[in-house]
Each structure stands twice: as C-alpha cells, then as structure tokens.
Amino acid sequence: EHMETDQYIVKWFKRKFDAGRFAKSISKWQNALPWNANYFENHDQPRSVSRFGDDGKYWEKSAKLLCMMLLTLRGTPFIYQGQEIGMTNFDFTSMNDLQDVESHNIYGIAKRLGFPEALRWKMIKATSRDNARTPMQWNSEAHGGFSTSQPWLGVNKNYKTINMESQIDDEDSIRSMYKTMIALRAGSPTLKAGAFEALQISKDFFVYRRSHEDESLVVLLNFSTQERRAAYEGAALVVSNYDRKAYDGTLRPYEAVILKES
Numbered sequence: 068e069h070m071e072t073d074q075y076i077v078k079w080f081k082r083k084f085d086a087g088r089f090a091k092s093i094s095k096w097q098n099a100l101p102w103n104a105n106y107f108e109n110h111d112q113p114r115s116v117s118r119f120g121d122d123g124k125y126w127e128k129s130a131k132l133l134c135m136m137l138l139t140l141r142g143t144p145f146i147y148q149g150q151e152i153g154m155t156n157f158d159f160t161s162m163n164d165l166q167d168v169e170s171h172n173i174y175g176i177a178k179r180l181g182f183p184e185a186l187r188w189k190m191i192k193a194t195s196r197d198n199a200r201t202p203m204q205w206n207s208e209a210h211g212g213f214s215t216s217q218p219w220l221g222v223n224k225n226y227k228t229i230n231m232e233s234q235i236d237d238e239d240s241i242r243s244m245y246k247t248m249i250a251l252r253a254g255s256p257t258l259k260a261g262a263f264e265a266l267q268i269s270k271d272f273f274v275y276r277r278s279h280e281d282e283s284l285v286v287l288l289n290f291s292t293q294e295r296r297a298a299y300e301g302a303a304l305v306v307s308n309y310d311r312k313a314y315d316g317t318l319r320p321y322e323a324v325i326l327k328e329s
Contacts, residue, residue, distance in 0.1 A: 068092045070112060073119075079173055079190045084119055086290035090273040093140065094265040097275075103142030107133055108150055113198040117156040121321060125292065126153060128321040131244045131308035132288055135323040138248040139277060139286045141263045146245065148203055152234050153241040156198040158223050162191065166220050170195040206232035244308065251306065251325075257282045272297070276328075283328040289318040302326035 069092040073084045096103055107115035116122050120129025130153035137144050159165060162174055170191050177187045197220060204226040205212030211226035223229075234240035252258045261279030268274075271291040277284045285302060289295050298316040305325040307314070314324055 068096065078194050081190075081193050085270055086119075086273055086288075087268050087270045089119065090265070090268045093273075094263075094268065094275070097141055097263040097265075100142075103140065104145065105137055105140045105142045106145040106147070107137055108147045108199055109145070110147070110199055111196050113194060114154055114156045115150065116153050117198070119290075121292065122153075122155040125321045126155070127241060128308055128319075129290075130241045132290070132321050132323040134241065134244050134248055135286070135306065135308060135325065136273075136288055138245075138252050139258055139284070139325065141261070141277070144252075147199065149199075151242050151245045152204065152231055153229060154201075154204060155223065155225065155229070156192070157195070157201050157221075158225065159192075159197075159221065162188075164221055165191070165195060165197050167195050167197040167200070170197060204230040206230050239310075247306065255284075256280070257284050271295075285326045285328060287318060287322075287324045287326070289320065289322050292320045294319055299326055299328075301329045303329070 069089055071078070072088040072092050074081055107119065115133050116126060116130040120133055162171065165171065174187050174191055177190065201220055202211055202213035202218045202222045204222065207227045207230055210218055211222040211230060213222065231242070234242040237243060257277050257279040261277040264276045264278070266274040266276055266285070271289065272295060273288040273290070274297070275286050277286070284305065285299060287297050295318045296316060297318055299314070302314065303326065304311065304314045305327050307322065307324045309319055309322050314326060318324065
C-alpha cells in the first residue's frame with residue numbers, strides 16, 4: 068500500500084510524492100501487523116531516491132534519510148541491489164533504450180488511446196521497471212564494471228560518480244550509512260523488537276518512536292528542501308545523516324536524526 072501512495076488508481080498515473088500519505092500508510096501497517104516486510108524499491112519498482120527523495124541536489128542526504136527510515140521500522144528490511152549506493156532511475160531518452168515488455172505494452176496502449184508522445188514518455192520514465200534493472204554500478208570503468216561487453220540493458224551514465232568503488236572506503240558515503248544503520252539495528256533490541264508509535268505526520272515531516280523496556284528512540288525525518296524546527300528537549304543524538312555532534316532542534320534539508328530519550 069505504501070508503494071501506491073504516489074499514484075492515481077494505477078501506477079502509470081503518478082501524482083506528486085507526499086511524505087504524509089507515505090507515512091500514514093507506513094504507520095497503519097506498522098501497527099496492524101506484528102511484523103512487516105519493509106522495502107522501498109525492488110526489481111519491479113523505480114529507484115527510491117528518485118521516487119521518494121531528491122536525486123539532484125539532495126541525492127546523498129535523501130538516500131541516507133531513506134536508509135535510516137528503512138532500518139528503524141519494525142519488521143524485516145529489504146535492501147535492493149544498488150540501493151546501498153543510491154542508484155537512481157535510468158537516464159534513457161527513448162523507448163528504444165528500454166527492454167521491459169510491460170513498458171512497451173503500456174506505451175503502445177497509450178498511443179492507441181491518443182495520449183501525446185510527451186505524456187507517454189513521462190509515464191514510462193517515472194514508472195518503468197527498467198528504472199531498477201539497469202546494471203549494478205561497480206566502478207567508473209566501461210559499463211560501470213558490470214561487464215566487459217555491452218549489457219542487455221544500458222548503464223546509467225552517472226555510473227562514473229555513483230558506483231560502489233567510490234563509496235566503499237568513504238566513511239561519509241551512502242554505503243557507509245547503510246553499514247552504520249545495519250550495525251546499530253543489529254545491536255539494538257529496541258529497533259529489532261520494540262513497539263512503534265507515530266508521533267507526528269505532515270506533508271513533508273514524519274516522526275515516530277520505537278520503544279522497548281526502558282529505552283525509547285525517536286526518529287525525525289524531514290522530507291523537505293527547507294529547514295524545519297522540531298524541538299525534542301532532553302534527547303541525545305544517536306545518528307544523523309549530517310555531520311553534527313548534538314541535535315539543536317532544527318532539521319536541515321532532508322535531514323534524518325535518531326534521538327535517545329532520557
């Protein structure tokens with residue numbers, strides 16, 4: 068259900084992402100089930116940073132925010148290949164670049180129904196399954212290091228800057244944030260088994276609490292390009308996707324923080 072909050076009726080008719088709708092759906096199922104299968108992208112869905120974040124100016128920050136959200140929800144988190152380095156939707160320019168049968172079928176149907184070419188391409192570009200099926204970007208060599216010959220599907224041209232090799236030893240990379248959050252979750256009974264409680268939901272803001280026995284963690288997520296005041300006095304900073312030592316009550320653009328309540 069959370070993967071349908073940015074669409075009208077069917078996935079091909081997208082509407083602007085609203086973090087509030089997304090958060091309400093997440094919260095509904097966090098409370099309805101004792102255990103969830105949590106995912107933000109897979110082989111049939113567009114890339115999460117392009118869909119729910121900002122794959123431009125705030126690419127790194129929003130990818131880290133989504134990482135922190137995924138790994139602080141109750142349930143089993145699923146991380147799709149390339150998600151851990153912030154791979155984005157494809158940069159193809161025409162239907163000739165796509166291999167996905169469904170995309171070609173939908174494009175043909177839309178054409179027969181009289182949809183303008185620009186609208187048909189907009190639908191495909193936002194929703195095609197090929198967004199998440201481009202080859203894994205291992206390094207900056209030809210074809211992203213995926214193959215020494217031409218792959219079945221083209222490699223996103225941003226492979227020269229977004230690739231595993233460039234992030235693997237970078238302590239501030241998206242991949243390193245995934246390592247940090249996986250380790251935090253693995254050592255935290257609260258994140259693994261604690262209760263979930265939504266505290267605040269708005270168009271671009273989501274706050275929830277995970278609690279277990281005598282520990283309480285609060286997760287603040289700013290899905291916005293603007294700073295936001297969110298005062299949580301007496302709480303110690305555990306993790307932020309920005310370089311900070313303490314939380315001062317202001318969230319920066321696409322900032323995520325985890326606070327430990329006293």
